[in-house]
Amino acid sequence: MKNKFLFLDGRFGMEPLFPIKDDEISTVHKYYRSFLDTSLHTLDDITWNDLDLDTIYRNMNATYSGAGDFMLYGMLRQPCLSNESLHHRLTVMNWARNEVEERDAVIHHLYGAGKRYEDDLEQPFQHDYSNSSRQYRSRALVYSMFISAAFAFLMPMPFAVIAGVLLIYNIFRSFILHKQLENEMDSLVYMLSHIETVHQLAAEPFTGLPGLKKHLEELSEAMHDVHARRSLDYFEKSSSTLNFLFQSESIYYDKYAKAIYERQDIVRDIFQTIGTLDACIAAASYQDYAHASDNVLLSEEGRFIDATDMIHPLLENPVSNHVDIHENRLITGSNATGKSTYLKMIAINAIFAQSFHFAFAKQYRASYFKIATSMTLHDDLFQNESTFVAEVKSLHSLLELCHDDIPALCMVDEILRGTNTLERIAASSAILHQFAQSNCICLGATHDIELTHILEKDYQNYHFTEKMEKDKMVFDYKIHRGPTTTRNAISLLKILGYQSDLIEQAKSRLNHFEQQGEWETIAS
Structure with a gap:
């Protein structure tokens, strides 16, 4: 296998070789909970949006x-809440970076497991699709043919x-069973490919x-009798004729469908173990590619964030900000000055620090x-909810999150914008x-200057600002102490070409x- 997938070598620290598509992300979103501990805090x-x-x-x-x-997606959705849970991920990431060969x-073994987004991954767990009498009948017909x-x-x-x-009857019967079991076979083959990968990884x-090595060996031993990926994979052209002749597909399907259903806890553990290993390698690769820093220290006590030169990882030319937050803050400022981006930057860095022990x-x-936001809600037409109702529900969920021993980090942008x-x-x-x-740090961005006075005992005031230079608005995207003292809405009207008399009327009414x-x- 090493020689078969040479094109995979040297990819560490580079962009993904096979970028995941939107519809594939939707499939991951649909099934990721099947392989994670749903009792843990999840974004x-x-x-997420x-x-x-x-x-x-x-x-x-x-x-x-x-x-x-699935596991990389799950790691982003379930940031760790303790040093112990984060330590395992960090250990595997360091191994990936240091043990190159x-x-x-x-990676070659993982690539062999494959990715398939069209299959129902829960199907082999939900029902025992095996049929003992069908398996015995198939074997009897094959033996009778040989005799x-x-x-x-x-x-x-x-x-x-x-x-x-x-x-002739065996070939015909194999073809009929192939059609009957085709959908179930796809899902089973997907599971078997990962079981086969565990057998391979256990030899590395x-x-x-040592803990991972031992666990892989235990999982391999628990599925020692399941070694038939190639026997089941009817996409292998070289073996399809023999499979039809010997009814291999139906025989092996019944055998392994039963094994997976009866040992589904082990199979889920296999998915989690392989996935965690694969995800940690990908995370370490991305850290190198994005030049993110592992100068991270997380505490299980207090409520604070201290960071130097933090940036938002999705911006092409990001402006860095120092972050020194030990209290709730209200952030004011004119349009487009950077309030929302600042909140997102802090939340994203907290997620990366707690998920992979690196930050931007x-x-x-x-x-x-525990990280949660209420920022860009939209009308939910399917549930007949207005933006205001959706936001009220969202804020209530955030408040519920704050009644826990672990503090919450809450980002609220333009609170209750949908009402008078x-x-x-x-x-x-x-x-x-x-x-x-x-028990939280709440960072709220708002245009309502009145809130800075009403809540001055609860919140420290900070702001973003801008200045006019030759009829052009310039932003520094830096956080400053105190509430905002500038506005830019009317100035933007001028820049965008509105008539001067309209602009003067607006200024007059504001004064x-x-x-x-x-x-x-x-x-009138």
């Missing part, structure tokens, strides 16, 4: 097996005729990983957090105050409100 769909983690997953997914797809040999062929040398008639009839040395910063020091100004400020201040009383405390009625 919800809102947070807010942070564009599909794109990040696509960028770093240099896995080679289907199990690797072993890593490359393992008849043997006797045909002594008595051509009638045994030669019987052997010929049985040969895994220097410095020169150094990263922080507590472990007076109720928004009243409700927002109450909700944000509740966050401040909980009137600031001086009088009420809006001027527009004359």
Whole structure:
């Protein structure tokens, strides 16, 4: 196998060789829970979408097996909450980086397991599709054919005729069973390919990983009687004729379908073990490719984030910011100054630090957090929910997350934007105050300057700003202390070519409100 897949060598630290597609990510999203511990804290769909983690997953997914797809996805969705759980991932990543020859040999085995997104991966676990009587009947017909062929040398008639009839019948019956079992066979072959990979991996040395080595050997031994991937794979053209003649597909299907159903806990463990190994190799490769720093220190105590020169990994030319957060913060600023990007940057770095022990910063020091966001919600037309109702539900979920021993890191952008100004400020201040009383760090971005005064005892104020240079708006994308003192909405109207009299009217009405405390009625 080493010589067969030479094109895989030297790929570590490079972009993925086989980029995953959108429909394939949807399949991973559908099945990943089947192979993870659902009792652990998992990033919800809102947070996943807010942070564009599909794109990040696509960028770093240099896995080679289907199990690797699922476990890499799961690692991003389930950041570790303790040093113990993160240590195993880090140990495997360090092995992948240091033991080059072993890593490359393992990658060849993982590639052999394959990726298939069209199969129902839960099917072999949900029902025992094997049929003992069908298996016995198939074996009896094959044996009868051989016995008849043997006797045909002594008595051509009638045994030669019987052997010929049985040969034709076996081929015909194999074809019928092939069609009947085709869908179930696909899923079973996928499982068998990973079981076969465990047998191969168990023979590798895994220097410095005695626990993983022992576990692979135990899994291989537990499935020692399952060694028939090639016998089942009807895509192998060279063996298809013999498979039909000897009814190999149905015989092996019944044998191994039963084995997988009865030992499904072991098979799930195989997927998790292979997938974790594959995902850790991919994560270490991405760390090198993205030049991310492993200068990370995580604490199981306190609530804080200290980082130097942190950036957002999806930006082409990111501006770095120092992050020194020990309290709740309200972040104000005009449009396009960088408030939302700043929140996403911090959340993404926290996820990477807790999932893979590296960050997009020169150094990263922080507590472990349960991470959640409420940023870019949309109307849910299928459930007849408005943006406002969806956001209220989302915020309630965030508050529930804050009643735990492990602190939450909550990112809230433009809170309650879907309702009128007076109720928004009243409700927002109450909700944000509740966050401040909980076990969390809440970072909220808002245009409502009133909140900076109402919540000044609960939240530290920071802002982003901009300046005009020759009719051009310039942003520094740097965080500054205190609430914002600038606005740019009316200036943007001018830059975008609105008529000057409209702009002057807008400025006049704004000045009137600031001086009088009420809006001027527009004359018809």
